[in-house]
Amino acid sequence: MLEIKNLQASVEEKPILKGLNLTINAGEVHAIMGPNGAGKSTLANVLAGQADYEVDGGSVSFHGEDLFELEIEERAAKGLFLSFQYPLEIPGVATMTFLKESINAQRKQRGQDELSTPNFMKLVKEKAQQLNVTPEMLRRPLNVGFSGGEKKRNEILQMLLLEPSLCILDETDSGLDIDALRVVADGVNSLRSPDRAMLIITHYQRLLDYIKPDFVHILVDGKIVKSGGAELAHELERDGYKDIIASA
Amino acid sequence: MAAIKETVNTVAEIDLDNYKYGFTTDIEVDKAPKGLNEDIVRFISAKKDEPEWMLEWRLSAFRRWKKLEEPDWSSVHYPKIDFEDLYYYAAPKKKIELDSLDDLDPDILETYKKLGIPLKEQEILAGVKGASNIAVDAVFDSVSVVTTFKAKLAESGVIFCPISEAIREHPELVKKYLASVVPVGDNFYAALNSAVFTDGSFVYIPKGVRCPMELSTYFRINEPNTGQFERTLIIAEAGSHVSYLEGCTAPMRDENQLHAAVVEIIVMDDAEVKYSTVQNWYPGNSEGVGGVYNFVTKRADCRGKNSKVSWTQVETGSAITWKYPSCILRGDGSQGEFYSIAISNGYQQIDSGTKMIHLGKNTKSRIISKGISAGHSSNCYRGIVSTQRKATNVRNFTQCDSLLIGDKCSAHTVPYIEARNSSSTFEHEATTSKINDDVMFYCRQRGLNEEEAVAVIVNGFCKEVLQNLPMEFAVEAQKLVAISLEGSVG
Ligand SMILES: Nc1ncnc2c1ncn2[C@@H]1O[C@H](COP(=O)(O)OP(=O)(O)O)[C@@H](O)[C@H]1O
Ligand SMILES: [Mg+2]
DSSP: OEEEEEEEEEETTEEEEEEEEEEEOTTOEEEEEOOTTSSHHHHHHHHHTOTTEEEEEEEEEETTEEGGGSOHHHHHHTTEEEEOSSOOOEEEEEHHHHHHHHHHHHHHHTTOOOOOHHHHHHHHHHHHHHTTOOHHHHHSEETTTOOHHHHHHHHHHHHHHHOOSEEEEESTTTTOOHHHHHHHHHHHHHHOOTTOEEEEEESSSGGGGTSOOSEEEEEETTEEEEEEOTHHHHHHHHHHHHHHHHHO | OHHHHHHHHHHHTOOGGGOTTOOOOOOOEEEOOSSOSHHHHHHHHHHTTOOHHHHHHHHHHHHHHHHOOOOOOSSOOOOOOOGGGSBOOEEESSOOOOSSGGGSOHHHHHHHHHHTOOSTHHHHHTTOTTOOOEEEEEEETTEEEEEOSHHHHHHTTOEEEEHHHHHHHOHHHHHHHTTSSSOTTSSHHHHHHHHHOOBOEEEEEOTTOBOSSEEEEEEOOOSTTBOBOBEEEEEEOTTOEEEEEEEEEOOOOSSOEEEOOEEEEEEOTTOEEEEEEEEEOOOOOTTSOSOEEEEEEEEEEEOSTTOEEEEEEEEOOOSEEEEOOEEEEOSTTOEEEEEEEEEEOTTOEEEEEEEEEEOSTTOEEEEEEEEEEOTTOEEEEEEEEEEOTTOOSOEEEEEEEEEEESSSOEEEEEEEEEESSSSOEEEEEEEEEEEOHHHHHHHHHTTOOHHHHHHHHHHHHHHHHHTTSOHHHHHHHHHHHHHHTTTOOO
């Protein structure tokens, strides 16, 4: 589904990703771990198409297409979803309105009919309940005045509604207390399916106790220095990055 | 950053030359020679079949105007207007009295079609049952050519007609109220308008009558170099109620066109007037050349106790807008409201706001202003809330929000408060937000393209004001808001 080859990217002329390789197949859950500043968010942003990040080399194919040939919104409509580390606030736009506009914009791009209001409402109600997102939150302007945890739940709500084929979660666990973490993890797990893949970026192994990854990769200084199974996350927790880096 | 550079480039490429409503119709006109002097004033008065008293009134306004200076206190900049180089009168040659739009000059009808006039006239004219009841007093250039629904309005005693007709048919009302809210010498443009106004609407709602339909007028400039000088007079007697809608758009022109309208509203005890405007005059091309100069004086006088007036405006057009719909809250317990969306793009300049003059006790005012600037435009909210010593227990709430798109535009807020007593409360809130690259990235990551994202954000921003428009207008206005910002983010 996603094939990253020798990816190099920089921000403000500063090289961040320095030759990253990663292949993700449908049905797989990959975790990327690494110290602060390693380039984890950079990878997520480059994949989603954020313009501040310059692609200096390498290639990425997504569902067999050259990802870099696609506009940001085209990537979205083709199933790439990024749950932001720092979700944006949009004053004046009710969360509900934003959700509806997003779904319909994607459907439009895919040549599907718009979702009718009753169908949309039914869908939102069901998914919101699953994530403990209250109707009151849905009426409020998008992310405005939301707590850190509410913002993250709102990201996952959008993910459940948009049903992407590739879910990229950037530090979704940060700012969540243990109960919220469980709710979010249940939401994410409910999306696991043989034709969907996930890329979970996290600092701590904590989230991975709830969302079991098939593969764990350690990203240090813009490169994957070690890959393994779920047990790698535990090793990392036990030994710290230093040992892993040293042994890599 | 790369993305910001892109934004700037895209903004620079906005295709203002393809202004949606840039076209003209070929209709022969009957017009006065260029320039302004007493003879031109006489010509206009004669063309309008006016009584002697009206001519005298115009002539004294003209003499007054000669003594006034063009105001220079606002934030707008434009080359000096040569008032001798303008035409002050143009009328469609085929002047006809019509019962319905079917009988209208097909060219004019076509013009309205191109404008996409949102009303359901097509249905109404085709005899479609249940089509909404909107009376149209359409102004084509300077003469009203169509007036519909007169009969239905007459049944309830409502007078809705071109002002020139009111001058002939209802002189006692016109004499009593004309210039009673905006005196001839109020300002330079009001004096000019008084001397040369060519048409506009007259509305009279008798005591206790709820006007059975929304009253609506469309204005449009069609002749090159023809100043448009509308004059509107609305009188709401005690306990009456009326909602008046005005919308306009103008064809593409190279030379700037002057538009200096005067609107006066008189509201008696317990009466209520709602005045809604959608303004979409030609804004000039991508270099800022051409475009309408819109210098308007709009004022409502809440003379009666517990009277109420509400101005709602959506301003998207004109090269220059200079406009401050105001409320004189004279009657005790009277209320004034001002809801405004002012959008500037390209090189447009807007200096707009409101004045709430509290003279009566327990008077209330509410100001909601939403300014959106894009491109190289500048957008200034200028407002005054003043309370006189005797006006006790006044309450005012003001909210001024600005939204900036890109980084070449500007927004300013200039709110004045004059309080001459201590029992009044003023609340003022102001916010400035920006549609920046991060917000755009977030929206696009969710599947919205740039235009859809801007539309969602802007409609959210404007919601409070759009909700105040009558239904027929709200949908159109929402579309217009999106159209006027097309291509402003990249
Ligand atoms: N928009 C940006 N502007 C400037 N520097 C950035 C930007 N984004 C990331 N960086 C820099 O790139 C490096 C990698 O950042 P990031 O990818 O966010 O790391 P991580 O998510 O692994 O903590 C850091 O040194 C960070 O300061
Ligand atoms: Mg990060």
